[in-house]
Amino acid sequence: SDICTSNWANDLEVLGRSALGPRSSFFVRNPPDTQQPIDVQVNGQTVSNAWNYDPNANAIVFQPSQAPGAGTTLTITYQSVCL
Numbered sequence: 001s002d003i004c005t006s007n008w009a010n011d012l013e014v015l016g017r018s019a020l021g022p023r024s025s026f027f028v029r030n031p032p033d034t035q036q037p038i039d040v041q042v043n044g045q046t047v048s049n050a051w052n053y054d055p056n057a058n059a060i061v062f063q064p065s066q067a068p069g070a071g072t073t074l075t076i077t078y079q080s081v082c083l
Contacts, residue, residue: 022067027059030080039077042068 005011032038032053040047040060050066053059060076068074 022064022069024062024064024067025054025057025059026061026074026076027057028076028078031055031058032078033081036079039075041073041075041077043072044075 034053034055038053038060040051047066051060051062054061062068
């Protein structure tokens with residue numbers, strides 16, 4: 001990147017992607033009932049072996065090499081725990 005650039009937006013975006021990589025944790029609003037299925041879809045396709053539910057973080061966590069890329073649609077469907 002050129003230090004004299006007038007627009008740093010693109011350079012900072014590239015830097016952020018290379019430094020942080022794709023997002024691998026996706027927090028859910030309510031804890032799921034883990035006795036019921038959790039359906040995870042990326043761009044409408046069910047993904048079953050690339051993620052785990054982390055109850056401590058209340059998040060769906062993808063393996064780093066399987067994390068959804070930028071611009072993809074992630075849908076998580078589950079039955080929440082009845083409190």
